[in-house]
Amino acid sequence: MAGLPADAVQRLHGAARAIRDGAFDIAQRLLGEVLDVAPEHPEALRLSGILNNQRERYADAQAFLLRALAQRPDDPYIFMDLGSAQQGLGERDTAHASWQRACELAPHEPMPWFNLGRSLQLEGSTEAAVGVLQRASELSPDLLPARILLADALAHLGRFDEADVEYRAALQLHPACGDAWRGLANIKMRPLSERDREELALQFRRANIAETDRIAMGYALGKVYEDHGRYPEAFSALNEANFRMRRLSPWDADGFHTYTDAVIAASETLPAPLDATLGREAILIVGLPRSGSTLFEQILAAHPQVEGASELNDLGEVIRDESIRCNEPFPRWVAAATAQDWQRLGQDYLQRTVRWRANRPYFTDKMPENWLYAGVMRAMLPGAHIIDTRRDALETAWSCFKQQFYRLPHFACSLTDIAAYLRDCERAMTHWRNADPQHIRTQSYEALLADPENEIRALLDFCGLLFDARCLDYHQATRSVRTPSASQVRQPLRHDTARSAHYGPLLDPLRAALQS
Structure with missing residues (x-):
């Protein structure tokens, strides 16, 4: 925030909160007011890049972030957000280079490693993704998305014992994590135990869980009931999960x-x-x-x-x-x-x-x-x-x-x-x-x-x-x-x-x- 007047600092804080809360129009207005005063301030430019990434306006995001990078060429956070913009534009190699540079500049920060690992996993470079996601998980053991993606990558490689460990580590962090239960249920050569089923059913009945977790657990519960030969209960669980999914966005x-x-x-x-x-x-x-x-x-x-x-x-x-x-x-x-x-x-x-x-x-x-x-x-x-x-x-x-x-x-x-x-x-x-x-x-x-x-x-x-x-x-x-x-x-x-x-x-x- 160096070099900004006090009111501009407050506007930047407000813009960051607005981006976090999804109030993009408010963030746009606040950032515009700051850039009117300091058109090349790197933090205002970086937040503008983040905002445009959130709005999927990747070309605009990249332009803001490159301007910010010109002011702070060794800022790992700018490189991290720049990689997201480049990936949105379909520029895989440059996105990877940006995230790799962020990892080099801030080797103890988990998010650059997570972003790089997620991209490697999505494009099919699974072996490379495992090492990178392991690094992210080591740096931030409670970073739940890194645990899930690492477990998924291990499962994709056929390393099911290791995947099981990571999914269960995720459940230690969040017992109602739908993605973790989904991953465990999808290891079809190893059906979940009766004890797992009881725990899954208990978590599914909790009132204070996200709808996305409840849906994923519903599919997992249907799989477990089927594996245990409880077919009417499997049908009921799957029917409810699909009803909840369809309610989000009906098919025509x-x-x-x-x-x-x-x-x-x-x-x-x-x-x-x-x-x-x-x-x-x-x-x-x-x-x-x-x-x-x-x-x-x-x-x-x-x-x-x-x-x-x-x-x-x-x-x-x-x-x-x-x-x-x-x-x-x-x-x-x-x-x-x-x-x-x-x-x-x-x-x-x-x-x-x-x-x-x-x-x-x-x-x-x-x-x-x-x-x-x-x-x-x-x-x-x-x-x-x-x-x-x-x-x-x-x-x-x-x-x-x-x-x-x-x-x-x-x-x-x-x-x-x-x-x-x-x-x-x-x-x-x-x-x-x-x-x-x-x-x-x-x-x-x-x-x-x-x-x-x-x-x-x-x-x-x-x-x-x-x-x-x-x-x-x-x-x-x-x-x-x-x-x-x-x-x-x-x-x-x-x-x-x-x-x-x-x-x-x-x-x-x-x-x-x-x-x-």
């Missing part, structure tokens, strides 16, 4: 049906690609969540020529950025897109994903919802191979209902919405596969169970890969798996994963919705 099934129709129609007339081989490095795995997609990715990633990248946001970001450029939402701009436009978009995607081809020539992109873009892939990435994973519809739908999805609104919070979404997905993918069978394959989970070797041979052949016996032993692969199936795909094929029959007539409404 009718609107999505109309949107799917528009996407199908837009893909009917596309220009011939300028380079029919563009994207041959990419294997896109799409379809419904909980349909076996992680398993099929694990099989492919066991091949020595394939890197398993897990769930990538890059394709959606390319489509989003083009929608912004065209000032029209997808798929309205599709009709006007030229072959050159599609090639540019395909090259953009390949550049964004180049890090996944550093060691192996092919990579998997397992983002189930990318099925919406499968129809335009023959123009954008005509050389890519698309795998549409399918599992018994009832099992898939029920598995979706049992899983907490954090992006809202989401179709999985209602059994009837799940059925409608499943039908939209399957009709679109069937339409596009019939139009381009060379590049789209429907892969059945049940067919894999019935004849593993022949199905794996056919899958590899479809992707242009020679058979490799290591794909049969996919569960021995040591890569990071960043999905709720992280523990399941580290086991040999199981034939006892079906659960819906245990619920009997409780699922009759879902059965009816799937048949309508």
Whole structure:
């Protein structure tokens, strides 16, 4: 605050409180008043950067923070907030460099380590994330988000004993931590004990807990009840958790049906690609969540020529950025897109994903919802191979209902919405596969169970890969798996994963919705 008059100091304190409380307009006014008096004061500029980060105005945030950095070039807090702005702009490498510099300047401060570790974990650099998040947890043992992210990273690497320790350490800090209970419940090879169930049920009934924690604990409680064979209680817990999730942001099934129709129609007339081989490095795995997609990715990633990248946001970001450029939402701009436009978009995607081809020539992109873009892939990435994973519809739908999805609104919070979404997905993918069978394959989970070797041979052949016996032993692969199936795909094929029959007539409404 050095060099500021007393009233400006008070305004900065007020702005900081307003940012903390989410009163962004008040913060904007107070910071503007300070900058009118001292336009280059570094603390006013830093707080302006924080405010714009909170408002997701990342370019403005970066501009303020660079001005602040010019005044205080060795300030670790400016570097920390600058990294957040750069990440918001999609500049991964510069964001990491900023956070790394903050760690160097303030090695005993936990937040730069936490921010760097969180980013590494989100982009799939899980091994590196573990070390960084361990450092954050050592510096601040009561930093709950660091504990949770560290536990998640360890689980993704298959280090389940260590993950269990970290989740339970988080529960020592906050016994009603929904994310910790969620993580423990997702280690499917190690069901929670009766004692755990009793403690979870006790915490779930507390009145003074956050709604987000109650929701996450509801899903975990449903999983525990199912593991203990208490199916009516499992259904009740899951039904309540989904009701609470849907209340936050309802899904519009009718609107999505109309949107799917528009996407199908837009893909009917596309220009011939300028380079029919563009994207041959990419294997896109799409379809419904909980349909076996992680398993099929694990099989492919066991091949020595394939890197398993897990769930990538890059394709959606390319489509989003083009929608912004065209000032029209997808798929309205599709009709006007030229072959050159599609090639540019395909090259953009390949550049964004180049890090996944550093060691192996092919990579998997397992983002189930990318099925919406499968129809335009023959123009954008005509050389890519698309795998549409399918599992018994009832099992898939029920598995979706049992899983907490954090992006809202989401179709999985209602059994009837799940059925409608499943039908939209399957009709679109069937339409596009019939139009381009060379590049789209429907892969059945049940067919894999019935004849593993022949199905794996056919899958590899479809992707242009020679058979490799290591794909049969996919569960021995040591890569990071960043999905709720992280523990399941580290086991040999199981034939006892079906659960819906245990619920009997409780699922009759879902059965009816799937048949309508």
